[in-house]
Amino acid sequence: MNVMVVDDEQDITLLFKQKFRKEIKQKKLDFSFVFSAEDALTSLQENDNHLILILADINMPGMNGLELLKIIKQEYPQIKVFMITAYGDEINYQTALEYGADDYLTKPLQFEHLKEKIHHLI
Structure with a gap:
């Protein structure tokens, strides 16, 4: 399953590779990392990578993640989108739901919880 992580904090790459080491090695998950919403849209337009x-x-x-979410759900409705935030902001939560977010997670991420959610998509 192909997963794209969109976060301006580049150290997230190493963290995801560590936390999902087993799944990556078993080729159950394949991660790509981009560091802006604009780069995510470019990647989606340029690559037919069967992103799930x-x-x-x-x-x-x-561009913030909510703006990205709105565009993705309009242009690529088949792609699931989990929003991640360091702030448990009710306005962002409501906006994410309104724009079609499939889930809403807060930082620090609980990786075991995230793994369960991802495995339900596989």
């Missing part, structure tokens, strides 16, 4: 899930941070410079 996008994990997107809400607070990023430039």
Whole structure:
């Protein structure tokens, strides 16, 4: 299953590779990492990579994750999108639901919980 992680914090790459080491090694999950919403859209337009899930941070410079979510759900409705935020903000939560988020997670991520959610999509 192909998963794109969209987060302006580049150290998230190493963290995901560590936490999902077993799943990556068994080729159950394949992660790609982009560091802005704009790069995520470019990647979606340029690559027919059979993306199943996008994990997107809400607070990023430039286009934020909620704006990205709205575009993805309009142009790629088959892709599941989990929003991630460091702030348990009710307005962002309601907006994410309104725009079609498939889930809403807060940082620090509980990786075992995230793994369960991802495995339900497989």
